[in-house]
Amino acid sequence: MEAALFLFLWSARPGVSAGYFLRLLVRTVWCRGDLPLAFSSSVAGLGGYSMTAFIIGQMQIHSRDWMEEYFAKIPKVVEAHSGEFLVRGGEPEMMEGSDPLPDAAFILEFPDRAHAQRFWNSDEFQRLAVLRRSGSTLNAILVDKLA
Structure with a gap:
């Protein structure tokens, strides 16, 4: 109507x-x-509406000294920012390409980009990132879910 x-x-x-x-x-x-709550501002041309966002990471592990503390704490930090691990682990399998496989990969889901960015820039995560960088390198990207 x-x-x-x-x-x-x-x-x-x-x-x-x-x-x-x-x-x-x-x-x-x-x-x-x-x-739906995930109605996209990019689709509607409106400010204030959002869509699900994902942080996708590929990690090369150089030492394991940092891992116990990091992996004990990171789930709570993700959850505190309304995030969720969808994928977390090893055994990546090459489907296409020639780049070296990462040792581990992850996908984090957040309600929107703002939540993902607040998580990434938070003091809690940045402290853990310093720890993680002591024994690994990470490539991470932020992407939106298709509407």
């Missing part, structure tokens, strides 16, 4: 973009709670 009303209003208002009325429609439906 709102879509028909907004379409009618848009057609009656020359010079006003369809995007403007789409944003009004989305905001109206959002306020009612009919849109």
Whole structure:
């Protein structure tokens, strides 16, 4: 019903973009709670809405001295920032490419980029990162879930 009303209003208002009325429609439906929580600002063109984000990492381990303390503490730090380990471990298998396999890989899921970035930049994580860097190297990227 709102879509028909907004379409009618848009057609009656020359010079006003369809995007403007789409944003009004989305905001109206959002306020009612009919849109999924992961509705993307990049899709709707709206600020304040978010989508699931993932940190994907590949680690080369050079020594194991740091691992016990790090792996005992990192799950709680991830959870404190609304994150979750989806993948955590070793035995990566090459499917394609020629780069060396990492010793371990992980995928962390967060409600959105802001949560992932707050986690990564947090004092708690950065203290653990210093420990981890004492015996490993890490390549990590931040990506969004498809809408």
